[in-house]
Structures are given as structure tokens and as C-alpha cells.
Amino acid sequence: MNAGNSRTLFEKVWADHIVMAETADTPAILYIDLHLIHEVTTPQAFTLLREKALPVRRPDLTLGTMDHSTPTTPVRSFKDLAVVGEGAANQVAKMQDNCRDFGLELFGFDSDYRGIVHVIGPELGATQPGKTIVCGDSHTSTHGAFGALAFGIGTTEVGHVLATQCLLQRKSKTLAINVSGKLQAGVTAKDVILAIIGEIGVGGGTGHIIEFRGQVISAMDMEARMTICNMSIEAGARAGMIAPDDTTIEYLKGRPRSPDRTDWDDAVRRWRALPSDADAVFDNSVDIRAGTLEPMVTFGTNPGMVVPINDPVPEANGDPGFRKALDYMRLSPGKPLTESPVDIVFVGSCTNSRLSDLRQAADIVRGRKIAPGVTMLVVPGSQQIKHEAESLGLHKVFESAGAEWRESGCSMCIGMNGDTVPSGRLSVSTSNRNFEGRQGIGARTILASPLTAAASAIEGRVADPRRYL
């Protein structure tokens, strides 16, 4: 809470979108600049609009794609795409119908811009500093990397935004996470965010909007910043934000939905005023020293159960839940994960499926073969990324190593489209959730960076990537 004129980034974006201020009795009415929609969390909201005979208030601020239930199997043409399962096929068809009936733009199967909703927003330049962005998906926090206030909402709220372009919200508290120092080689944004979640816990950010700050964050490119903000929700915070700077502005230059030449200078001037004022006060703060961080891997069934890669799995702490998590993972306390044989490696998801992620994985895999018995799936975050990667020959690097190169989508992060980890198998995954059954019934998931995932595919066990650098 700030007195006087000093404000945090969050407080500035919040204030710019208040249609009606909150009172003791009523929440604020917050205006939404960009509503991203996908097939899984919208059908019931469209049903509501039909029942109440309401139109979509701002089709021009609504952007749809299909990513969760969609197949990633390679096809010659999109006509050949077979959606797995009757439910998923129905959902995809409903999404197409709803977008057509309500006049909404949909990046569907035939679009070159289709992809994971949190990958295509930034890629199109639709994600911009200072915007409010929502989507029926908790990883909407990703867009906060641009200095947007972006958070996941439920389906009822999707209906609210479709009908009114607004949400009823209480203002959150602010949490500054300062990441100082310099990362060692082989330690990436994924390792930083996993370390942060390990530090503050999976509920540590509840009720807060995080602002990630400090030298390490400033030095990161936009793709790394997106990885950081993406997993804010895994620490319980609905949104994570990073102040826009030269890196942000450079990224947005010339993208299809970025402000055009006539509006560009005005937009940049506005964006430059967004960073938290020097004397702004946060409700809470946490300091993370990055210099000693190592590649991180999870060992349990939530992202806060995480250790440096060569450390032993912690001793059971008396919490019955901790013991149960280790039993589910079939891991023993006191032993490092690097002894664990790996069955599946997944490189993808809204956390780590961008070009830089694929490049990092490819650099380790190049000229090598993945270990016998390991299945490795590489799923680019969007069709644009897929094309870019192919123009760099990355697909050949993966395929020569024995990995599968797929069409874009959420894929094995959530296992809704038929891409699942078989029961009992151990997966090293660049995704964001190691919950029980997340990647498939009985699947055992270790979350890691693209570097660690690729090294693990080569060695057939959880492996420290630094020996390949």
C-alpha cells in the first residue's frame, strides 16, 4: 500500500482500468483490454450468453485459439487432423461454432498463428505493457512478463468478460521478489522460478500479485521472463509482473498486433511510465540470490517440492502428505534424483516451448542419440515457432536423435489430447505441474528446464546438463 504518489507497476495498471472504484461493500469494476479464449473453459460461458440473449460486448478485444484438446501428431494437411476422443472433438467443434456465431476471431486448425494461448498472445504482439489480460486458464500469468496485469479466471468470469468486458475484483496485495546476482552457465529461468517456488511454497503468493525484479530479471530476454511469470500461479499468485524496458519494447517492434507506426511512439511513452516508482512500497518482499542457484528438479507432487539436481531427495519431514508424495513418485529420501531412470522426456508447454527453449534442448541433443527406451516428445508452442524452428533445422536435430517432432499445442503438459505418460512411468518435463496424474493416470513427473530435460533424454536418467555445455 503506497501513500502519496509512489506506486508499483501493479498499482499503475490497476488504476488505469478502474471503471468503478471498490468500496467497503462492493468490489471494483475492472476493465479488460484483452480476453484470450480457448476450447476447454468457454463452452459453458457461451451457453450462458445464449440463455440470456447477450452478445459479446467487444469481439475486437477477444481472441480465440484451440490448444488443450487438439492433437499434435504430425499431419500432411490440417484436414487430416483427427481429434482424439468424442468429448474433445465435440469441444473443438463447439469452439468453432461459438466463435463463428458470436463473430470472434479464432486461430483455428487452418491458421498459421494457432498455438498455445499464452504463446500466441505475445507472438502476435497482442500482449502489451499496461494491458489487463485475462483467460480461462491459470497460466495467463505468463503475459505479466510484458508489464501487463494478466491472470486466470473461471468460466463464470469468462462469461462476465464476454458480456461486459469487465470483471468484479478486489485489489490484491503486492509481493516483490528481488532476484540479484548472476546466473551460472546451465542455470535458466526455469531453474530460477522453481527455486523461488521452493523458497516461498506453493501457497506463498496467495492473495498477492508478484513483481519480479532485480539484475537477473532485467538481464533476461522476453522468453525467459515469460517462463518466470508463467509459474507465478504455482506459488499461489494469480499474476506475476515484470517492468517493461528496452528488451520488452524491442520484442514488440513490428509484430502483427503491436501498435502501428502512428501509435508506436505514444505507446512507448506510456509503457516507459509503467515501472514501479523508485520509492514505491510493496506489502511483502523476498530476496533470492541467483549466483549460487543450480539446475533444479522437482521430486514430489507439487512444484514446491524441488531440489538442486545433485542434492538428495529430502528426508521425510513427518508430514504424512510428504511421505505420500514420495510413495507416489516411488522415490526414496536421501538419494539424488540423478540415479532415477527416465522413460519419457517432454519439451513443450506454455512454460518452455518457445524458440529459445527448443534451441537450448537442440544444442544438447545435436549429434547425439537419446537413450534406448526413452521416448522424447518435442512440441513447439505455436505453428509460428514450429516454422521458425524448422527453418533453423531444429526438427532434424531432434528427429536424428530419435525424438518426435510434433504440431503445436498443450500436449503432454495436461494430457487432454491423447499425449499422455503411461501409468508408473517417469517423465522429465519442461511443463509446470507435477501433480498426481497431471500427465496421465499414475504418471510420475519431474519438472525441469529444457537443458535438463534434453540431457536426461540422452542419458536415460535424470541428468545435470552442465556437462554438455
Add this chain to the structure above:
Amino acid sequence: MDAVRKIRSCTTVLPKSDVDTDQIIPARFLTTTSREGLGARLFNDWRFRPDGTENPEFVLNKADSKGCEVLVAGHNFGCGSSREHAPWALLDYGIRAVISTGIADIFRSNSLKNGLVPVVIDRQTHDWLMSHPGITVDIDVTNATLTVANGKAIDFPIDGFSRYCLIEGIDQLGFLKKHDEAIRQFEETRPWTP
């Protein structure tokens, strides 16, 4: 949504922290396009064995839990995905309130929009409830209190607007729609367009 003012019920205790929405309703059941019928899949992978039969060890399958409308769960209930299918599944099954020391933000917001009452209480009371499964509790939404049999009423936090919507069974979209004119003015007067 149906109005919810008072709940008197026995409790089912789920002794686990950080219960995520993937456990409440696994993702493979999200391909539905309706909000009905999800109760059959509530806690599916804990409630049922791989062959589809009931897992007798799971709390909801114990005879004492039948008919209980209040779930007492470990810290940080409802973390993870934003799926509103989680409160839909709980309500469809017959759970009307969740008690914990902490409830995740998006799950809490979704619950309030559907008439599922989130009750956040102190650790001491929570410890006691966790060790007394099946006890009868009274939840008074109007006064935002939880009363354990023969005990005193404990306040739980809930903002006035959400409480009003719960006890009157009000759909929040109606409130937003009433401010159409303010929204239009905001759109017209803001200095830049998105």
C-alpha cells in the same frame, strides 16, 4: 445460483495439504461442454481404483462420510488450474462448503460464484476439526461464522459483496450489467484504446 445462508452438516476430513484442482477433477474429464454431472468424477483418481471400483480407503467412500456437506481439507486447498469444473464437481457431488487454513485465489473466486462456501480458519481450530472427523458444524453465511458443536462461533473472512450474493443467490453478472453506462463512458473517455 441457489441462495446459501446456513449449513448444518457433519464433516468429511481430507487430511492432505495443497490439494490441487487436478485431483478435485482430473483434466481428462474437462472435455465436457456442460457444467452438470461432474460430481461422478469428483476426486476420481483417489476415489476409484484403476479398474473403476471404489477405493475403500478414500474418505468419501467411508460410510461416515455419506451425506456430509462440509469438507475439511489441509492447507492451501484448490491450488493449480483455474478450472471452474472443480467447484462444479464438489457442488454436484453434494459438498456445499470447504474448510481449510488457506484456499487458493482462483478456486475461491470460482466457488463464490457458484454457492460453494470457502471457510478459512485459524490453525488451532483447523487442527481440532482435522482430528474430529464427522463432527457436526454450523456455517452461518449471513454472519460469516463457523460454530463447532457446543463451541463458540468463529468468524471467517468473506467480503460483504460475495456474502450478499451468496445469501441472496445473486448472479454477479446482473450487477455488472447494471453498470453498462459506466463501462461505456470508461471506453469513451480513456486516453488510449487497446
